[in-house]
Amino acid sequence: MDANAVDTSMTTNMTGGYDIEKIRSDFPILSRKIHGKPLVYLDSAASAQKPKVVIDALVSAYCDTYSNVHRGLHFLSEASTDAYEAVRGKVAHFIGAKSGDEIVLTAGATMALNMIAQCWALPRLKAGDEILISIAEHHANIVPWQMVAEKTGAVLRAFPVDEDGSFNMTAFTDMITARTKIVSVPHVSNVLGTVFPVAEMAKIAHDANALMVVDGCQGVVHMPVDVQALDADFYVFSAHKLYGPNGVGILWGKAEILAELPPFLGGGDMIDRVTIEKSTYALPPHRFEAGTPAIAETIALGAAVDYVQSIGMEAIRSHEQDILSYAHQRLSAVDGLRLIGTAVGKSGVVSFTMDCAHPHDISTIIDNDGVAIRAGHHCAQPLMDFYDLPSTARASVGIYTTREEFDALAISLEKVNRIFA
Ligand code: PLP
Numbered sequence: 156m157d158a159n160a161v162d163t164s165m166t167t168n169m170t171g172g173y174d175i176e177k178i179r180s181d182f183p184i185l186s187r188k189i190h191g192k193p194l195v196y197l198d199s200a201a202s203a204q205k206p207k208v209v210i211d212a213l214v215s216a217y218c219d220t221y222s223n224v225h226r227g228l229h230f231l232s233e234a235s236t237d238a239y240e241a242v243r244g245k246v247a248h249f250i251g252a253k254s255g256d257e258i259v260l261t262a263g264a265t266m267a268l269n270m271i272a273q274c275w276a277l278p279r280l281k282a283g284d285e286i287l288i289s290i291a292e293h294h295a296n297i298v299p300w301q302m303v304a305e306k307t308g309a310v311l312r313a314f315p316v317d318e319d320g321s322f323n324m325t326a327f328t329d330m331i332t333a334r335t336k337i338v339s340v341p342h343v344s345n346v347l348g349t350v351f352p353v354a355e356m357a358k359i360a361h362d363a364n365a366l367m368v369v370d371g372c373q374g375v376v377h378m379p380v381d382v383q384a385l386d387a388d389f390y391v392f393s394a395h396k397l398y399g400p401n402g403v404g405i406l407w408g409k410a411e412i413l414a415e416l417p418p419f420l421g422g423g424d425m426i427d428r429v430t431i432e433k434s435t436y437a438l439p440p441h442r443f444e445a446g447t448p449a450i451a452e453t454i455a456l457g458a459a460v461d462y463v464q465s466i467g468m469e470a471i472r473s474h475e476q477d478i479l480s481y482a483h484q485r486l487s488a489v490d491g492l493r494l495i496g497t498a499v500g501k502s503g504v505v506s507f508t509m510d511c512a513h514p515h516d517i518s519t520i521i522d523n524d525g526v527a528i529r530a531g532h533h534c535a536q537p538l539m540d541f542y543d544l545p546s547t548a549r550a551s552v553g554i555y556t557t558r559e560e561f562d563a564l565a566i567s568l569e570k571v572n573r574i575f576a
Pocket of ligand 1: 200201263264265266293295296341343344345370372373393
């Protein structure tokens with residue numbers, strides 16, 4: 156197929172009832188121009204844009220119901236508390252948790268992973284114990300474990316992926332030993348798009364008596380998630396990648412595991428009784444939520460969950476899979492472009508390099524055409540080392556992404572080729 160030809164076998168306006176025009180119109184920022192060109196936003200894996208309903212919920216939380224939560228007996232504090240606490244139930248329903256009590260509201264996935272490392276791993280690990288991750292981790296799923304390993308003498312190990320980015324079951328099981336105490340992997344790699352078989356991995360981890368942690372940042376945004384079916388012990392994600400605000404994240408943990416954990420931070424809201432000599436702590440999830448939380452942002456996360464559920468995660472998945480396969484086909488036709496990560500069934504992102512230019516130059520040049528992609532190590536330096544690359548360019552897909560946007564990217568990348576020729 157000619158590199159600039161557009162495959163019209165499937166229209167982007169209505170894919171199986173997926174009303175892309177309506178969805179795009181829900182996001183105010185998508186109608187703006189960048190350098191005089193229509194914005195082509197292909198950086199949702201870093202942070203997704205926000206629909207008006209989320210922005211409105213944020214504004215309303217400040218304009219209509221704002222007050223601190225949990226502590227007041229006046230009208231606004233109760234309204235604010237009700238709206239804030241309702242989000243736990245919404246998120247629990249969204250990811251198939253047993254109840255809102257299993258939903259810990261954090262500042263983001265990074266904080267959630269640090270919490271698991273500090274509260275579960277630190278008191279339990281001993282010298283020689285092993286923490287098993289993959290080579291495709293975001294730094295948020297590496298550094299917290301290194302910090303615990305340094306303090307306990309535990310060893311952090313990483314299993315490789317195949318050259319094309321595919322998960323390799325043998326590589327994983329070969330590295331599980333009697334000393335493995337924790338397996339922590341991404342649901343979906345933020346660089347390769349590889350979908351890890353987390354349910355199968357959780358079974359193997361549990362058979363080895365290891366804890367199973369899933370970094371769901373790039374998973375929950377692209378596909379339906381049922382944490383009970385996955386049967387991991389923890390699943391974490393950030394609101395800002397799910398079309399919600401910054402500064403909020405979710406730590407889901409099995410109730411019986413949360414019940415055993417000590418607090419993460421100490422302060423207001425997480426206690427039962429405090430005397431100068433001693434404090435006793437609230438039950439989960441409040442035990443892990445010291446201090447005034449991100450109230451309005453959490454309420455707006457609830458609006459984001461309602462929003463994606465109104466479209467349907469299955470519908471989102473099938474729309475995005477269509478866009479992703481088109482993106483692969485379209486970008487493969489660009490001269491000198493190498494795709495990094497082509498595992499079957501991959502999701503969400505297209506990473507690539509070009510013979511002619513450094514990813515930073517690519518990103519800067521195509522920005523002139525209004526095309527926003529990410530270039531760098533994507534907080535996955537060990538994976539860059541694995542591929543012997545300093546960085547890659549990465550285009551990512553969201554619920555509002557169209558085939559035409561990948562046409563625009565491909566045309567812009569051909570321009571990069573011409574500039575460097
Ligand atoms: N894990 C993955 C796979 C990610 O993609 C990211 C963010 O890019 C994170 C963890 C960290 O998320 P946050 O910075 O929102 O805490």
